[in-house]
Amino acid sequence: MKKLKILLVVFLFAAMLVGAAEAKNFPGDRAGWKSDYLYKRLDLTLDQYSLVYQAFLKYEFKVDDLKTKFAADKVGLQSAMDKEKEALFAELGKVFKADQKTKFDPLKDKVMKYRPKKRVVKQVEGTETEKKEEKKDVKKDEKKDVKKDEKKDVKKDEKKDVKKEEKKN
DSSP states (O other): OHHHHHHHHHHHHHHHHHHHHSOOOOHHHHHHHHHHHHHHHHTOOHHHHHHHHHHHHHHHHHHHHHHHHTSSOHHHHHHHHHHHHHHHHHHHHHHSOHHHHHHHGGGHHHHHHOOOOOOOOOOOOHHHHHHHHHHHHHHHHHHHHHHHHHHHHHHHHHHHHHHHHHHHO
């Protein structure tokens, strides 16, 4: 019975870790990603950034509502999303300056599809890193040895040449 409880606790702990490791895709996150992207690309001021974030946040919440409303009707969903997208672009157009508008026009589609890159963290145990460092050290030592051997060979050849010349003289 005690083993069963321990097993159950371990299983629940593992399930919580897996659940926490999933990437979250909330409306605020999506609005932040897109606002950050535009902040970098268009050199937005902080006031502009906050207005852009609010516009994207409002848009993302509307999109979530539309997805639940039009769950079965994909055509209706697409047309409703297109209307919301046009309203978003109109709102963003009021926020941007003239030069920012010209930079934004080619970025429209890219911004709407933007997702941050997933970061892959490679887990390396201590022994593996030590092995890699040892391999690097071994390679460096081998290179040094090769260079030393080459220098020795060159010196030997020079000495032989000198001895041959002395015998000739």
